[in-house]
Amino acid sequence: MINVLIVAGTAPRQDSVLADALERFRREGVRVRLIVDFDLSRISLDPALAELRGLRETEPDDRLRRAMGGIEGSRAVWVRAWHDRVVRQWVHEADVLVSMDMMAVYAVWEMGHRRPDADACHGVGPAARAVQARLAGVPRPKRGLRDTVATRTGIVVRGTRRNATSRARRAMRIGMAPAVMRSGAGAWFWRTAVAAPALPDRIRTAVAYRVHQRTVEADRPQQAAAASAAAAARLEDPRARATLLNREASWELAIGHVPVCLREAVAAELAVADEMLRKKSTLKAAHAAHRAMKLLFHRVVHFEQPTSPLAENPAEFLAPLWDSATGRALAAAQGRAQAAATPPTDRPLHLLILTNGAGHPAGALRQRYDGRPDVHVRYVDLGEDVGDGPFRTDPAAQLGHLLAGSSEYGNRVREWLRPHLEWADIAVADRAEAAAAMTLVDPGDTRIVVCLPDFELLGPWPQLTDFSRVDELVLSSTDLLDLATTMLPRLRADQAPELSVVGDAPDLRAHQRPKDPAARYTLGLLGTNSVDARWAVEVLRRLRATDPRYRLFVGGDDLTPPPGASVRRYHEEILAELAELERSGAVTRVEQVADVPEALTGIGVILGSPVRETFHHAHIEGAASGATPILRNWPILSGTARGVRTLVPAEWVADTPEQAVRRILDLTATEQSWRDNGAAAAAEALATWGGDASGRQFDELLRIPLADPVG
Incomplete structure (x- = not known):
């Protein structure tokens, strides 16, 4: 007699389809056994058609509970089946193994390794054909000793690997308990473990990341940084090292911590950028530099702490950027082809105000000069007026342009901005993002004035602004101007702009x-x-x-x-x-x-x-x-x-x-x-x-004639 074992992981939508197949098997003298991993009340079959076994009908014992820990889906079907003594006996007696749905495929695959002489099928159609072949006496391919040994070895290896993985996970859970991570012995053990020689990079980075998380959660950030450094030192691939350190730093930033490994993570990303730059792969270099700058200027570091390291010691904080080949390439001055022209006297002054977020001073300048007969104002808010055009800024694209000296992104910006600059006598860029975009383009003889809000000094965009193309930089106080010159080496170069202070106050x-x-x-x-x-x-x-x-x-x-x-x-x-x-x-x-x-x-x-x-x-x-x-x-x-x-x-x-x-x-x-x-x-x-003190200061700064006192 031919034995057919069918496994169903989910209840069939139509019992009639399964019943028809079972009826056909019975007419052919085939014994059918059906294993289901759902409530038996959800299936209605004639008991004469098949022996039925429900995997969920008995309460699981402690051994099964341990085996099921964290397992879901198709693997859970297999684990429940193989822990059933009756099912194991049915598998050893089966000639045809059949999976009725995708949830049952893995279980049948495992059963096939334990019953290599059986046919393993998916669906009742292939199962019927396998039964017909056996009834017709069609010979099956012979399996030699090598196949049998390989099959049994595969089962043992998989079981051993799963047991080892399970034991390792349990050991990691115990070994990474907060009390262990806070102890000196625990810190030494894990620092040694992640730096063990001959450990594959994939495993080293995964374990090091988990160790870093648990150590930070145990309130030992210095120990976390030491373990990270030990693991990173063993990674031969610079990209893998940067990925590990960036992942750890980003995780800490996401929970509101300033990472101890911040400097190392930034330096690792910049090292990758430098390597890509040497290989003339400027796009990859730009992406690595962008990852570094996202860490370097993250708001958690500068705005969510009592103070900012960028304000306290800019030279030290920005040293990884300035000392890298990528940083030096970004800081290279492009200059302008000609000096700014003097304001016209035979027609109204053309004033372009470029911003990416209306506020002071852009709004105040627009209010002051719009409508005056001697000044024609063109006001462009990059956030509203440009929409999805070239100025919906892509920092990585801007970095790529600066590193390569040219790019498709730069061409789009130039094409869009050039008509505005050709029209303007004076262009005022309010906000650092607008200034960085504007200085991608040689301004011709247009005078360029950049007004930086105080808080934007702590962001990345001033670092990406080519101040050799700026005629005047304006901040709201002498101390902030002094801070800017410390943070921005370009302001100390030969082609640096004039520096001005204009109080950013409204009309009172x-x-x-x-x-x-x-x-x-x-x-x-x-x-x-x-x-x-x-x-x-x-x-x-x-x-x-x-x-x-x-x-x-x-x-x-x-x-x-x-x-x-x-x-x-x-x-x-x-x-x-x-x-x-x-x-x-x-x-x-x-x-x-x-x-x-x-x-x-x-x-x-x-x-x-x-x-x-x-x-x-x-x-x-x-x-x-x-x-x-x-x-x-x-x-x-x-x-x-x-x-x-x-x-x-x-x-x-x-x-x-x-x-x-x-x-x-x-x-x-x-x-x-x-x-x-x-x-x-x-x-x-x-x-x-x-x-109107600030207004008069801007009149002088922009070379605009004083307004009629009577008017």
Whole structure:
């Protein structure tokens, strides 16, 4: 008698198809046994057609539970089947093995290795043909001793490999427990393990990455870095070394940590870039350089910590970039073919304003000069006006152009930008990304002015700007200009641009309105997406512990968390704090402040706690309105000689919430003291930034004739 063993991993949609096949086998005198890996209630068959065995009908024992640990899908079907004594007997007696669906294929494949004389089929059609061949006596290919030994050896090897892998995984889980990773012995063991000689790179990198994760999670970043360095030193392939270190550094950045191996990861990627550059493979070099710069200028490193290593010691932090052949190639000056022409006197001045995100000073310049008869303005916002054109910037493509000296990307940028530059007498690039794109093109005789927001100094785009094609670089303070010259070697070269300081303040005249007496106890925080609201909340809580009349007005777009685990946690926490304070009446939140001067009439103390810039406009506007400014010293620069005190009076600045609270209590002790201090702040703001001081500075900078005083 011929024995047919059918395995089904999923319930058939139509029992009739299976029943017809079984009926045909019965008529031919074939014994059929059916194994199913689902509830038997989901199948309805005549018991006379087949012996039925359900793999899920009995409770699994401890041995099966251990074997099933972490196994799913088709392999789980096989493991459950082979742990069934009856099924094992059926396999040894089977002449034809049949898988009814994809979930059963692996089980039948394994069974075929254990019953090599049986036919293994997928589906009832091939099974019927195999049965017919056996009934007809068609001879089967003979299997020699070598085939039998190879088959049995394969089974043993697979079983041994699985057992070894399972044991290794269990050992790694135990050996990577936090207590082990924190111990000196554990650190030594894993550092030695990942640096073991003759270990394949694939295994070394996988184990090293897991060791790095577990060691960081155990709060031992230095030990993690040491293990990473030991593993990386054993990797012969520079690409593998860079991949490992980049993966580890990126993982730490994703959870909000500054990686100890950051410098090593950047250097490894730049080493790959240098090698590709030597081989004239500029595209691969550009991609490696891009990976390095994403690590080097990651926001976690510069904006989510108390200070930035780029601000503290730019030369040391940027040394891997500047010392690499790739970095030197990126910094090579292209220069311009001719000097900028003098402004025309026989026609209106043509002013091109190029930005990639409207704001100061681009918006202020447009407002000042648009509509004047002596100035024709062309305003281009790369984010809105260009759409998916050449300026939807691809950093790797821009890097490739700089490294190769030419590229299809550069050709597209030149084709798009050239008509604008030929029209313009003066082109102002506001924002670093716009400046980097503009300097890909020789500007001809157009005068180029670049205005950099303070926070963009801590990003990659200034490093990709060819300042040999810039005539004037503008920042908002002398200290930030000094910081820029330290960060950007091109600004110290022979072809460096002129350096200027223009205070980035709005027109303050509209803010001088009478104060509501109740404003004395109201703190104001405007522009929530560019400030550290937690600092303001801490000041408020301390004030209310002394006098519950103090409250906080929060105005601006709702907090939008940028990517990054630590930033998301911060936003979730601060939103919860603000919601709690709103319920108690201590905080009022307004998402849209349509009339800022009117809102300031109800604010007596204006708080400034910027995290991405030193010149936060809200505190200058608040001071002009008569609200006393209390400004947090910008964290990025607070530990250096540069800081907010170089921009505003020292008495406006507080280094800690405690200092802010003491100053507010003193300033608002009486209504008269509050009004006197507010008047002094308004006088200071108007004297320094009022009367359109910034506008006149730009008139002079852009060589634009002074506007008619009467007009």
